[in-house]
Amino acid sequence: MTQYFRMLFLKVFSESIRQAMAQLIGNKLRTFLSLLGISIGIFCIIGVLSAVESLESSVQGSFAKLGEDVVYVDKWPWKDNSGDWWEYFQRPHPDHDDYERLKERMPTASVINYSTEAGRKVVKYNRSAVEGASVLVTTYELDRMYNVEIQRGRYWTPSEYSSGADKAIIGHEVAAELFGAIPPVGKTMKMGSQKYEVIGVFDKTGGDLINIIDYDYTVAITYTNAARFMNLKNSRRFGGRLAVKAKEGVPLQQLEDDIRGILRSGRGLRPREEDNFSLNQLTMIADSIGGFFGVLNMVGGLIGLFSMIVGAISVANIMFVSVKERTSLIGVKKALGARQFVILLEFLTESVILCIIGGVIGLGLVVGVTSIINMSFESFAINLSLKYAVIGVVLSAVVGILAGAVPAGLAAKMDPVEAMRS
Numbered sequence: 001m002t003q004y005f006r007m008l009f010l011k012v013f014s015e016s017i018r019q020a021m022a023q024l025i026g027n028k029l030r031t032f033l034s035l036l037g038i039s040i041g042i043f044c045i046i047g048v049l050s051a052v053e054s055l056e057s058s059v060q061g062s063f064a065k066l067g068e069d070v071v072y073v074d075k076w077p078w079k080d081n082s083g084d085w086w087e088y089f090q091r092p093h094p095d096h097d098d099y100e101r102l103k104e105r106m107p108t109a110s111v112i113n114y115s116t117e118a119g120r121k122v123v124k125y126n127r128s129a130v131e132g133a134s135v136l137v138t139t140y141e142l143d144r145m146y147n148v149e150i151q152r153g154r155y156w157t158p159s160e161y162s163s164g165a166d167k168a169i170i171g172h173e174v175a176a177e178l179f180g181a182i183p184p185v186g187k188t189m190k191m192g193s194q195k196y197e198v199i200g201v202f203d204k205t206g207g208d209l210i211n212i213i214d215y216d217y218t219v220a221i222t223y224t225n226a227a228r229f230m231n232l233k234n235s236r237r238f239g240g241r242l243a244v245k246a247k248e249g250v251p252l253q254q255l256e257d258d259i260r261g262i263l264r265s266g267r268g269l270r271p272r273e274e275d276n277f278s279l280n281q282l283t284m285i286a287d288s289i290g291g292f293f294g295v296l297n298m299v300g301g302l303i304g305l306f307s308m309i310v311g312a313i314s315v316a317n318i319m320f321v322s323v324k325e326r327t328s329l330i331g332v333k334k335a336l337g338a339r340q341f342v343i344l345l346e347f348l349t350e351s352v353i354l355c356i357i358g359g360v361i362g363l364g365l366v367v368g369v370t371s372i373i374n375m376s377f378e379s380f381a382i383n384l385s386l387k388y389a390v391i392g393v394v395l396s397a398v399v400g401i402l403a404g405a406v407p408a409g410l411a412a413k414m415d416p417v418e419a420m421r422s
Contacts (some may be wrong), residue, residue, distance in 0.1 A: 015351060019292045034318050035358035038312025041304045042362025042392045043282070046384070047369065048300025049391075054382045070145070071255055073098065073242040073263070075281045077278040089274045091265075093239030093403060096223065096232060099139060101266040102244060108258050109304045111245040113138065113145040114223070115213070118230060123170075123178060123219060133170075135191070137226040145243050146213065153200030154183040160199075168196040172204040174217040180349060191219060194229065252269035252281060263348055310359060312403040319351050319407035330411050333421035344412040351404025352397050359396025363389055 007191035016279075072078075075091035115138035123130045140161045142148055148155075151172065160167055168189070175184045184198045200217040226232060246255045256279050263277055323330070327373065330343060370382040 017149060017349075027097050031318060034314035035311065035354065035361065037309075037360030038355050039311075039362040041307030042310055042396060043365045043369075044300050044307055045303075045304030045395065046303070046363065046392045047366045047390045048296060050366065050370065050384050050388050051382050052296050052300070053385075057383075058381075066294045069246045069252065069258060070282065071244045071246075071252060071279045072282075073244070074237070074280055075276075075280050077281040090276075094242035094277065096139075096242055098242055098263060098266065099171075099240075101262055102242075102259065105262050106244065106258060108250045108255050109244050109246055111243075113141040113146045113239055115139065115142060116232070118238040121191050121193050121219070123174060123189055125178050125187060128178050128180070130217075131175050132217070133174050133191075134214075135226075136213065136215075136218045136220040137223050137230070137232065138220060138321040139223050140366075144296050145245060148215070149203035150200045151203040152183075153198070158285050161222050163222055164222060164228055166194065166196050166225060167196075167199045167222075169200040169202060169216075169220045171216045171218040172196055174219060175201045180206050188242050191325060192334065196221065196387070203234050239289070247290075254324065254409060308399055312399045313356055315351060315358075315400065315403035317406060318354065319347060322350070323347065323407050323411045327414065328420055330414055331344070331416045331418070334414065334416035335420065340412040342390045343414075347408035347411050348401060348404045351408065352400030354392060355396040355400030355403065359392050363392050366392075 034154060034398070055179050073094045075093055076088055078180065087127070094114070096114055099112060102109065102112050115136060118135040118137050120132045121135050123133045140158070143150075143155050152175075153169070153412075155169070156167060159165075168191075170178070170184065170189075178189065179187065184201055188195055189198060190196075196219075202220075203217065205213075205215045223232070244255060244259055246252060259279060260275065264275065267276060269276065333343065370384055374381045
């Protein structure tokens with residue numbers, strides 16, 4: 001009995017494939033237009049899911065690189081800007097004094113870093129020049145705070161930092177434009193009236209979607225060096241960035257409480273006065289982005305759903321036409337003993353095959369578009385996983401079953417005599 005059903009299924013399946021291909025070959029335009037909805041639906045659903053997942057993975061990777069156990073002190077809140085804008089604007093920037101206070105009194109912190117932008121400068125080496133290089137002034141902990149990677153050369157030594165030595169670490173693009181094929185490490189460049197020895201080159205950061213600091217066009221010098229010729233106490237000009245990393249096992253809430261207490265005391269705030277600083281975490285941005293990803297998924301899903309509905313109606317129309325064209329053949333088959341479920345299975349399989357063909361076309365579109373995007377944008381790659389390919393095929397099959405159910409049922413219930421007469 002099992003062998004009989006197996007042979008019957010293979011026969012029905014082969015017949016359904018033949019009929020589906022006949023539809024494709026005999027009515028190319030009609031079938032193509034009907035399957036277009038399925039293809040667009042699969043393209044929208046799978047394409048959006050893949051893009052959003054890849055984007056979310058890239059963002060999370062960038063967050064992980066920056067560290068999720070870090071509190072950033074700023075005059076502006078990252079999440080809620082619904083307060084008085086003028087009040088936020090009047091707040092002082094975090095400065096080196098805040099950094100020193102936290103360094104002295106923060107047992108719950110493992111790393112504390114202060115950095116500031118010192119404008120954009122022209123950097124020269126022999127006849128080469130880079131205009132608009134961003135000057136980053138930082139305390140010694142930059143590499144440990146932001147997981148900075150040095151592509152060539154090395155980081156500052158403690159003695160170089162404490163003495164304020166004229167040594168700089170430059171970004172990947174600055175090195176490429178300024179030195180070309182010449183090894184930059186050990187060379188002396190000029191920035192303004194100051195000369196600096198290049199001791200290192202930052203690894204390229206252009207591939208990170210979330211960058212607190214973009215190092216590619218940066219020239220980094222130490223705070224102790226910059227303090228010799230810049231008025232870094234001018235907080236309006238040199239508004240700083242203060243980051244505090246928690247010790248292992250210390251909750252971020254406890255870290256925030258310690259930071260708040262030290263900064264309020266250092267800035268002379270009275271008990272009833274509000275904070276004149278904001279404590280921010282990357283999770284604030286992550287939560288907002290998570291909601292954005294959810295909206296993208298929903299929009300893509302809705303577009304795909306409507307496209308699939310249109311495609312299902314179109315495929316159902318094909319199947320109704322197919323049933324109409326093969327009415328007499330259905331009558332002959334039933335007269336020769338074909339049961340209802342055989343006719344039903346034949347047309348359902350045909351419908352499913354047509355929809356799977358449409359789904360494969362949609363997946364092909366996804367692969368093509370993602371390949372173009374990946375070649376065009378170095379900083380972002382969309383990865384199409386096997387999981388989404390399987391989802392596309394399964395969705396196509398489900399739509400095929402839904403679209404073919406009514407026409408197949410109509411064909412299966414036909415009276416053989418009436419069918420042969422038509």
